[in-house]
Amino acid sequence: MHREPRSREFYLLAIFFAVFVVFLYGPLSAIVILSFQGPNGGLTFPLNGVSVHWFTNLFETQAVGDFGGAFRRSLALGIMVMVVTVVVALLAGLAFRRRFIGATALFYLSVASLVVPSIIISLGIGVLFQQIGLQPAWYSSAFGAQLTWTLPFGVLIMFAVFNRFSPAYEEAARDLGASSWQTFQHVVLPMIAPSLVGVGLFGFTLSYDEFARTLMTSGTFNTLPLEIYGMTTNVTTPVLYALGTVTTVFSFLVIAGTLGLIVHLNRRKLRS
Amino acid sequence: MVTITGSDTEKTEDVRQKSFRLSPSAISYLQSTPLTVILGAFLLIPILMIAVVSFWDYDFAQMYPDFLTMNYTETLGSWVTWKTYLNTLKYAALVWVITLFIGFWVAYFLAFHIRTTAMQMVLFLVCTVPFLTSNIIRMISWIPVLGRNGIINSALVSSGIVSEPVEWLLYSDFAVVLAMVHLYTLFMVTPIFNTLMRIDKSLVEAARDAGASSWQILLNVIIPLAKPGMAIGTIFVVTLVMADFSTVQVMSGGQSASVALMMKNQMSLLQYPAAAANAVILLILVLMMVAGILRIVDIRKEL
Numbered sequence: 001m002h003r004e005p006r007s008r009e010f011y012l013l014a015i016f017f018a019v020f021v022v023f024l025y026g027p028l029s030a031i032v033i034l035s036f037q038g039p040n041g042g043l044t045f046p047l048n049g050v051s052v053h054w055f056t057n058l059f060e061t062q063a064v065g066d067f068g069g070a071f072r073r074s075l076a077l078g079i080m081v082m083v084v085t086v087v088v089a090l091l092a093g094l095a096f097r098r099r100f101i102g103a104t105a106l107f108y109l110s111v112a113s114l115v116v117p118s119i120i121i122s123l124g125i126g127v128l129f130q131q132i133g134l135q136p137a138w139y140s141s142a143f144g145a146q147l148t149w150t151l152p153f154g155v156l157i158m159f160a161v162f163n164r165f166s167p168a169y170e171e172a173a174r175d176l177g178a179s180s181w182q183t184f185q186h187v188v189l190p191m192i193a194p195s196l197v198g199v200g201l202f203g204f205t206l207s208y209d210e211f212a213r214t215l216m217t218s219g220t221f222n223t224l225p226l227e228i229y230g231m232t233t234n235v236t237t238p239v240l241y242a243l244g245t246v247t248t249v250f251s252f253l254v255i256a257g258t259l260g261l262i263v264h265l266n267r268r269k270l271r272s
Numbered sequence: 273m274v275t276i277t278g279s280d281t282e283k284t285e286d287v288r289q290k291s292f293r294l295s296p297s298a299i300s301y302l303q304s305t306p307l308t309v310i311l312g313a314f315l316l317i318p319i320l321m322i323a324v325v326s327f328w329d330y331d332f333a334q335m336y337p338d339f340l341t342m343n344y345t346e347t348l349g350s351w352v353t354w355k356t357y358l359n360t361l362k363y364a365a366l367v368w369v370i371t372l373f374i375g376f377w378v379a380y381f382l383a384f385h386i387r388t389t390a391m392q393m394v395l396f397l398v399c400t401v402p403f404l405t406s407n408i409i410r411m412i413s414w415i416p417v418l419g420r421n422g423i424i425n426s427a428l429v430s431s432g433i434v435s436e437p438v439e440w441l442l443y444s445d446f447a448v449v450l451a452m453v454h455l456y457t458l459f460m461v462t463p464i465f466n467t468l469m470r471i472d473k474s475l476v477e478a479a480r481d482a483g484a485s486s487w488q489i490l491l492n493v494i495i496p497l498a499k500p501g502m503a504i505g506t507i508f509v510v511t512l513v514m515a516d517f518s519t520v521q522v523m524s525g526g527q528s529a530s531v532a533l534m535m536k537n538q539m540s541l542l543q544y545p546a547a548a549a550n551a552v553i554l555l556i557l558v559l560m561m562v563a564g565i566l567r568i569v570d571i572r573k574e575l
Contacts, residue, residue, distance in 0.1 A: 009486060013381040017395070020378055023454065024402045027413035030423065034416055044421040066524055086304040095303035098296055106304055106311075111571060114314050115507060115562050119532045120551045124318025127544055142312035151310060160575040205404040207488040212518065216539060228408050250536055251405040256300030259397070 035241035054242035075225035085203030118212035126216040140215040183238025323327035343549035375460025385470035407538035418442040443525030467501030503569040
């Protein structure tokens with residue numbers, strides 16, 4: 001397979017892959033371009049002049065509802081979900097390294113959490129809160145609803161990480177007289193740190209963009225995706241695209257920053 | 273940053289517990305408690321609640337505890353329900369076939385035709401990044417492309433291929449399936465890529481040395497070994513499509529229905545017991561599909 005001249009199969013598949021990438025990014029770039037539509041432009045091409053009119057429009061409250069507040073709530077919720085996902089998934093990953101009664105049941109419960117349709121979780125939590133007399137809110141019911149989506153991903157990733165993790169390093173540390181806390185802090189944690197950052201990224205982005213589970217559970221105040229979902233039916237100006245561009249650029253920045261951190265951690269791991 | 277300090281504090285507690293000399297299995301229980309509690313409170317109890325409520329009575333404003341099978345008989349007795357389920361299954365089948373095809377070839381290209389690991393990771397990330405951005409934005413981004421005055425129609429009309437804009441591009445089953453493929457393909461690429469990367473390259477070399485052609489290697493070596501990845505991808509894609517209401521609503525322009533969309537409409541009319549009965553039926557259907565797939569593949573081994 002190596003060092004052979006590229007086959008015809010390679011070029012066919014390379015073209016297929018390139019088309020796939022265009023398919024993924026093409027529509028997104030249409031939105032970005034259209035968000036710079038002139039003040040009299042509509043929702044489709046052609047561009048009627050170029051302006052940042054719709055971006056300034058975005059920050060005038062009456063135009064799109066409470067964009068700033070929705071963004072702040074989504075950000076706070078994303079960080080809450082991220083922290084809990086990383087901590088709980090790490091602990092569960094450590095637990096699954098040993099056999100314990102109920103481990104299989106808990107594992108399949110996590111898988112079930114992934115496959116149960118989101119709207120059912122949304123409905124169930126909504127009805128549950130209603131029956132015990134609690135007011136649903138983004139920081140309680142929606143927070144829990146989102147965890148049923150992010151935690152299984154975190155647990156599956158930690159499961160995969162520890163499947164590949166050789167216990168030899170820990171045994172070596174223990175032979176050198178390290179306590180179990182020291183072994184965890186100086187041996188295990190640095191080795192799995194990049195994966196933990198990855199789990200954190202998953203937790204944050206899945207929460208930041210989630211809306212099916214949040215729909216019936218967010219209470220009075222909308223998160224950003226709910227705000228955008230509402231806009232798809234009643235906003236007919238490119239301000240919708242401007243909002244899309246802003247949140248997408250924010251997502252890209254978060255992803256780029258996290259990948260940078262992972263690369264940095266891996267470099268440090270190699271050096272030491 | 274936050275993630276690491278977060279796990280630090282949690283682990284400090286863990287160590288304190290260890291200094292009391294807890295048995296290893298006790299530690300495992302403590303470590304798995306947060307996960308159990310969260311999934312219990314926000315997954316198990318809500319689903320039990322739905323099962324209970326599905327037998328309740330309701331009027332335009334409230335629900336009344338009761339034990340009626342009316343919600344089920346009404347749901348299952350309605351011609352609309354069956355049509356909606358069939359429509360949802362149709363979407364699931366179409367999206368599954370298309371994402372499996374795309375997902376396999378993309379993963380195969382990355383795993384067997386890209387020579388350096390660094391390049392593999394870069395290209396894989398290129399595929400992954402859009403999936404970490406907003407689903408709704410990615411959905412509505414098709415509107416200026418497919419719409420009556422959209423990019424495709426303008427191109428078709430101006431090049432003279434058609435005289436009138438094509439109407440079925442947007443607000444149609446075609447648009448729904450296209451958007452779902454766009455949204456969910458990565459869930460097929462990732463598990464297949466994962467299994468393909470674990471295939472021992474010497475197996476392929478051995479098959480080649482034994483005189484197998486590229487096609488024979490693909491059909492008799494690679495595809496059989498990729499089946500677990502395909503199964504996991506199938507679970508993701510099928511359950512995501514079965515649960516979808518937003519793509520169907522936005523991309524069909526309200527002309528098509530899915531089970532989840534039907535549930536959402538019942539909820540907005542406060543017909544919670546009816547929605548709950550629907551939820552139970554949908555849940556049983558989805559879990560049966562997943563259980564069927566899990567008979568083929570052991571997820572724990574594939575991670």
